[in-house]
Amino acid sequence: MADALHYLELTELAVRLKARELSALEVTRAQLDRIDAMDRELGSYVHVMAETAIAEAKAADAEIAHGLYRGPLHGVPIALKDLFWTKGIPTAAGSTIHRDFRPGEDATVVRRLKDAGAVTLGKVQLTEGAYSDHHPLVRPPKNPWNADYWPGISSSGSAVATAAGLCFGSLGSDTGGSIRWPSAANGLTGLKPSWGRVSRHGTFELATTLDHVGSICRSAADAGALLGAIAGQDPNDPTSLFEPVPDYLAAAAEDMRGLRIGVDAGWNSDDVDVATQRVLADAIEAFRALGAAFVDVRFPDVTQAVADWAPNCAIEAANAHEVTYPARKDEYGPILASVIEAGRTLTALDYQKILLRRLALRGRVAALFETIDLLLIPVHPFPPLTLAMIRTLGEQPDLIAKLQRYTCPFDMTGHPTITLPGGASEDGLPIGFQLVATHLDEAMLVRAGAAFQRATSWHRRHPSLTSRRQQ
Template sequence: MSDDLAFAGLVEIGGRIAARELSPTELTRGLLERIAERDGALHGYETVMAKSAVAEAEAATREIAAGRRRGPLHGVPLAVKDLLWTHDAPTAAGMAIHRGFRAAEDATVVARLRAAGAVILGKLAMTEGAYAGYHPDMTVPVNPWDAEAWPGTSSSGSGVATAAGLCYGSIGSDTGGSIRFPSAANGLTGIKPTWGRVSRHGAFELGATLDTLGPMCRSAEDAAAMLGAIVGADPKDPTALRAPAPDCLAGIGGGVRGLRIGVAPAFVALGCDADAVAAVDGARDALSGLGAEIVEIAFPDASQVLRDWFTLCAVEAASFHADSYPSRRSDYGSILATFLDMAGGASAVDLHRIGVRRLEFRGRVEAAFDGIDLLLLPVQGLSGPTMAGVLEAAESERGIENLLRYSCPFNMTGQPTITLPAGATAAGRPVGVQLVGRPLDEALLCRAGHAFQTATDWHRRRPAPAS
C-alpha cells in the first residue's frame, strides 16, 4: 500500500469505496500488510484481528456492490482502543490480569461502528487501566514522529496507529486528557464528546463520571463522520444522554464567520511554554482571518478542581477495581497501584465537598461562556515532551498542573472539546490546541475545526517512515 493511500482521509476513502474505485477487501488486506511491516517498531496494536477484518471487508464489498451502502464508514478500516469489549477478540485494558478476557458481546461503540459497516482491524495498545503508566509486562507504543517523544497517555496506541497510517481512524477514551494528549502528541484531530453523548457500555472504567469515548482521526471531517456513528442513547447504558444525536458531518462546511471565540490570556500564561503559546496565537489568528470574532475572557481558577480530579478519579477507579485490588496488588503496575491507594485517604465528607465544588466550578465555567460560542486553549502546557520529560514533570505538583491544567477541568464539567494540530516544536514534534464548546455542541466544534483546517495544513503533515 502506498503512503498516499494509507494517509488519505477517512471520508475520502469512504467516497472512493462508494464509487467502486477501491475495494474494502483489497484495502483491508493492504492495511494488514502495512501493520505487519511497520507496527513491530511502533507497537500501536495490542491485537490485530486479521481474520475477522477480512471477513467484514468481504461482506462490505458484497453489500456495496449490491447497492446497499450504509454510510461514510462502510468498508473503511478502523481500530479501537483495547478497553472496549469485542466478542471476537480479547480485551485487556492494558492490564496483565485481563489478558485473555473475552466478552460475550461487543461494546456499544464497537457494535455501532460495525453496524455502520466499518471494518475493525484490531485493538490498540494503552496504559494500564487507562491511567497514566504502562504495566511492566506491556509494550509502550512509540510516537511515529520521534521515538523519544511522549506518545500521549492512555489512548497512545490509538494515536500512534492513526498517525502512522495503520488505520483511517480510531476510538480513544478521555478521563483527564487521554484523547487530547495523544491527539496533540501525534498530530491528530480528536473529539472528547460531552459526557454521556457516547455510551460507555462495554468499556473498562477509569472514572465513571469522568470517562468519555470519542474518535481520533487525521481531520475534523473524519472525526465528525466517526462521531456520527457512535453517539446516541443506549438502553444498556442509562447514563447515555437521550438528546437527539447530531449529524456533525452535515453542516461541517458552515464556517466560523460570526462566531465569538474566547481566549483566556491570563489562564494560558499560568504554565505554557513558548510553543504552546505560539500554537494558540496562530490558531487565534487563523480563526479571526476566517471571520470569527475573538473575545478575551477571564477563565475561573481551576487549581482546586485539578486537585479534586485526582481524588475523585482515584476513588472511582478503586471502586471499579475493588474485586481485584488490593487482593491482587502484585499483579498491578506501580503507577496504577499507587493511584488506587490514594482512594483510601478520601472520606465521605471529602467526596461531598468535591461534589459541591465540582458543581460550583461547572457554574463558573458556564458563566465564562456568556457571550462566546467556543473557547480556544492549549491542550497542555508542555509541548512535544519526551517520555522522560513527562515523568520528570509528574514528580512535582507544578509539573503535573502544567500538564493537566487545560484538560482535566473539562472532564469535571463534562464539556466537549476538539483537539486540532496547530504547530510544531523546533524538533518537529506536533503541537495541538483545543476548542471547547458548551455541552452538546459537538457539531459546532466539528464545523469550527474543519474551517480551521481549510486555512491551515498542520493536519496534513505526516511523520517520516520508521527507518
C-alpha cells in the first residue's frame, strides 16, 4: 500500500479519504513506517510525533465516517518546519538554545491545520534560526535526488520530507528564498504568500518584516489547499491582513486564457546558465499553448535590494535574538552569530535608508503589475548546486548575490511567488522556475501553476529511493 500511495498528491489523497477508499489511520501508519525506514539516511525529521499522529488519524476517520468532513486536509499526514510552536512538543528552530523548549500553545498556523483535520507526522529540520547554515551540532537533511547536492536552505527538511514521500505536504518559511530554493532543489511546488497573508504568531522570528509562512507540496493545487487552511487575519498577529481568503482550489480549476505574463528577457538571461534558460523557454511555450499572452517588461534593477537584504535581515535578527544574544553567545553557531553581530552594529540611519528603498522598490513592482498578471523568472541563475559549491559561498559574495537575485527582492517587497518544477539538469537534478503575482493574488499563482501542471509532468517526477529494509 505504501509504495502505491506515498507519492500521491495531497488533493488526490483527500478525494480517496473523503470517499473512504482509504483510511487516515492506514495512510498515517504507512507514512510512519516509511519515515522509520528512510529517514535515518535522509535526516529530514527532528521529531516524529507518532503517538499523536495515530490519535489524530483515528479521530479523522471517525469524523469522516459520520459525515463530518472538514475539507481537503482532513486526515492528510503533513509535516511542520520546527520553528512553528507545537503545544507540548519540542520546538527548537534548528538551535541548541531552544532544544528543551516545549510551547504552551500552538502557533496559529498549527492550530488552523488541526482545525482543518490534518494529521501532523512531526517536526522537520531547518537551519539555525532559519538563517543560512545549520548549527554545528545539527545534522543537515540530505537531498533525496542526490546526496552530493544542496537540498536548499532553511526549509530543506520540509522539502526533503515532501520529496521523499515522508509526508503529503509541509509548512515552511521564507525570509530570503527558503521556500523557493528547497522547492526547486527537490522538484517541488513552493508557495510563498504575500507578507501578512499568513499569521506569524507562534513562529520563531528571523526577520519580522521579511518572514513569510507558506507551503511546500507536490502540486500547485496542494499548495493552495494548505494555504487556504492557514491564511487569514489573526488577532494574535496584528500584522496579519484582513482581506478575505479566496478559494484556492477553485482557482486551480481555472484555465490560463487571457492572462498576461511578463518576461524581462534581459534579466532572465544575463549570466543565467543554458539549462535554466531552456526551462524558462519551455515554460513560456507551455503557457502560450494554454492561452496566455506574453508581455515584454523591464523589471526594476534589484542590485541595491539584494545588497540591502543582508543588513536588513541582520538588524531584525539581532532584535529577535535580543533575549539570548549576547547572553548565551557561546551556544550559537558561527554563521547566525556573525549575522546578529552585524545587526547590532547597524545604525538607525542606515536601517531607515534601507526601509525607504524597500518602499520605493515595492511601488515600482506594484506599478509593473498594472500591465501584467504574472511575472516569469528563474529561482536562481545556475543549475542545481553541489554541496561542495555551497561550502564556498562564504568566500564568494558575488555567488551569494547571484543566488539571491530572484528570491530576496520579493521578500523585500512582500509579493507572492510560486516555484514550479520545470525541467532537469544533465545529471537529472530538478530545475524550477518562479511565477510572481501582485500583492495578495496567490489565487492567480495557484491558477497558473495548476494549469501548467495539467499540461506538463515535471511535478510527477520523484527521486528513486531504497530503504535500508529493502537493501
